[in-house]
Amino acid sequence: MTRFEDLPYRPCVGVMVLNRDGLAFIGRRTEGPEHVDNVHAWQMPQGGVDPGEDPWPAALRELYEETSIRSVEKLGEVAEWLAYDIPREIVGQAWKGKYRGQTQKWYALRFTGDEREIDILAPGGGAHEAEFAEWRWEPVENLPGLIIPFKRPVYERVVAEFSKYAR
Secondary structure, three states, X not given: OOOHHHOOEXXXXXXXXXXXXXXXXXXXXXXXXXXXXXXXXXXOOEEEOOOOOOHHHHHHHHHHHHHOOOOEEEEEEOOOXXXXXXXXXXXXXXXXXXOOEEEEEEEEEEEOOOHHHOOOOOHHHHOOOOOEEEEEEEOHHHHHHHOOHHHHHHXXXXXXXXXXXXX
């Protein structure tokens, strides 16, 4: 069995979608071994980068696959990739035990559409399985307290980088 320290990070993208009022989109995950309670089951849209895929198109694809959102404009990005480790006790349950965590490229986007565009129950026109059970707009400063604790340092950095777009 591969040692935890020798496992690679899964390449991933994340997006902070801000509405016109400067509030961020968050969704409550439907499932996952890493979700320890209902308070910390909220997160921003994120997902894996396919082999050979560039991060920016991957971010737009993941956003659409999870929320049906297409009406966005890019505001900024975190210059480097941010990484987190998952707890060792769930390594075998997450991503079939192939990764120790994720390395993420984060983007800030402004939602320019109508909220009727957002569909988390049949995302991507129903072509994708729902990953969120519910969603809401949330003040940016509240986000780190809603994410599972092992992802909190990444969320703190994303909030620090992107809070200027929420003002």
